[in-house]
Each structure stands twice: as C-alpha cells, then as structure tokens.
Amino acid sequence: MKKRGEILAENVIFLVLNIIFLTILVLFLLKQAGGAVLIEGSYSKEIALLVDSAKHGTIINVNLQKAKEVSDENGIDFSEILKIADGYVTIKLSDKGGSSYHYFNDINVSYYPDKNPGYEGFYVLNFNRKRA
C-alpha cells in the first residue's frame, strides 16, 4: 500500500511563524547594536578624551564614518554632528538624540569635516592655546 506523506498546512504555518519570530528578534538585536544612542555616547567620550590629552599645536584626524552612516539615515548633515564648545563635546546623530561629555583641558579647539577626497566621514581637530 503506498503511503505518501503530505505537507500539512499547519506545519508550514508553524515554521513560517517561527521564522518571522526569529527574524524580528535578529532585527531588534541589529538595531540596538548599531543604534544612534550607543554610537553617540562612545564617540563623545572618545573625542573628549582626545581633547583632554591634546597639547597646543596638535592636529588630530578623527574617523567618524560609522557616525556619518547613522546621521545620513536620520537626515542630519555631517558638518552638524560634532560640537565642541563650553567644555563639552556633543555628538548628535538624530533630531531628538545627542550625547555630551565634559572635558577638563582648557584649550582652544577648532574642528571641521575633512574635505580631502577619500576622507569623507573624518573630522580634523586643531588645538591651540587660549588667548588670555
């Protein structure tokens, strides 16, 4: 007697629902990992520490390519994501976001996006003594 196996609709639906569930979990994980909040926090601290260690005459090139990707997605212009003023380094990658970190070095910092070809996503930081 031939017995053919049947693909039951219930099993197929069961599998599809499980795959959807796993996909949602993975997407959630990836969103958290590449989230603006995490990147803002780590970049603001990293740059604040760079400012703290810098001396008069130092020029530092900072790679903010990851931040640029997130800010581009959120419609923030690259030239506006970094602000160094009043003793704080602020990184803002979305309209509602932004992370600030205080630095203790009393130094003048001038900063601008690097315009050289191949250096999109980089910022140049120039450090000079404050005038009395």
Added chain:
Amino acid sequence: MYNKINSRGQVGETLTWIIATVIILVLVLFFIFGASLLASTKSISSEFRPSLSLTGHFIGTDPFLKKSLFTYVTLPSESKKIILDREFQRLLSQEGFAIDFNETKKEIILRYNRR
C-alpha cells in the same frame, strides 16, 4: 460498548513540555547573567595594549617612572642616587611598573649621556 479513551500519551507530552520550559528558563537566565558579565567589560582600563610592531622596551605608558628616572640621572649627589635607587627597587618589588624598569633606566641613562 463504551469508548476507551487512553490519554496517557497526552500526559506524557505535557510533562515533556514542562521540563523543556524549565530547561529553557534556566538557559535564558544563564545567558542574561552572561550578558551582564560581558557588560562589566565595558569599563575601559588605562592599561593600553602595546603595539604589535614595537619591539623596544623604552616606549611605554609610564610617564611617571620616566620622570623619576630622569630625576635620578640628573641628580648631582651620589648618596641621593643610592637612596633613590633603593626606592625604585622597593616600588619594583611591591607594585612593579607598567614598563620594563631596567631597560627603561638603561635607555634614559643612554639618552642623557648622548645629549
């Protein structure tokens, strides 16, 4: 004639599922604990990893030791040098330094004599 309903199979399945749920709960709690341990590694230590390409011992991350060694080589008094040397040995035996003390001392003496 009545129908005999054998439900022992259903009870067996339910028990399996309860045990599976408990195991999954334990595993999930274990992974949450693991995630919290990993989160504790987010504390950035001040001990930087040395460059893989550098072979010299002099280049390191202990500017305080270097200042002390520079004081040592510029001391005019030999007796003070001996006292300072003893202090270095004491610190070396107690806490150690972030970089190789003997190599750094040799290098600083060399550089000072060359100037």
Added chain:
Amino acid sequence: MKLQNKRGDKILSVYWFAILVIVAVGVVLMVNTFYGKGYDVREVEARILAEKVADCVYFGGESNSLLLTPQGTFREDFKDNFLSFCTLNFDPGKEFVRPEYYVEVNFFPDTNLRRSSFVLSEGNLNWKPDCEEKVADRSKLATCVEKEFFMNAPGGAVYLVKILSIVGKVQENV
C-alpha cells in the same frame, strides 16, 4: 468508531507560545543589559588628568618656574592659580552643579617622606571619601587614580610628588 482527540494539539501550541514569549523576553533583557550599559572611561580620564598635572609641575627634567623659585621655595600664588597655570577647567558650566573632578598634589621632601611640605588641590573635595570605600562594586563611586614620581627642584632638593586625581561623572559612565 474513530477516536479523534485534538485537544492535545491546542494545549501544545499554548506551551509553544509561552516558550516563544520566554525566549523573546530573555533576548530583550540580554540586549538591554549589555547595550544599556555605557562605557566607563573614568580610569583613563583620571590617568590623563594626573599626567597633565605631572607635566605641568615637572617637564623635561625641570620643575615649573611658576611653582618653585630659583632658590627652591614654593610659590604660594601657584595654589590660587593652579587651574589656569596648568590649563585646566573644572567648571561644569551649569548652575548648581559641582565640578566632577578633584586633584590633589602633595610634595614630600626627600628628608621627610612622611610629611608633605606643599599641597595643591582643586575641584570637588566631596569625591575624596569615595577613594577610601572598600566595596566590591566601585562603579557607582568616583574613580581615583594615585600616581607618584620624584622631582628635582632648584637648589638640589628632591621631592616625592604624589598626585591624586579623581573623576566623578557617575551618571555618564554607569
């Protein structure tokens, strides 16, 4: 007579749903536990502060001329201008907010390494007791770094300089 009891299948799908919920909640908790915690950079920050103060006091084998006279005496006015002379700014720039740093420099002469002959200090002194606390989890306390080195002073004196640098910033780092 066919025995068809499908109640078991419906009970099984409830269990499966419960397991899915447990796994989903577990993953969300794991992600929040890991990504919800910020990077704690205070140890590096405190060390950078200590190094900056050390360079301000003694650099290139010479002590700061604003700190010590050519005769080797400490200048008292260095205490009042410590932050500006060492290009430091502890001001948080916000009202009713105290500085998140504290730095203390003690100078011990080689003739008496137990008694400091000159002290410089600036910042929020309230952070200092956190350094004495002996607890397993120090993340909610200020981070303290203590460094020392020997300094040649004009006039032939040698000083042991001990620098205590403290960074608070608990909210931003925990």
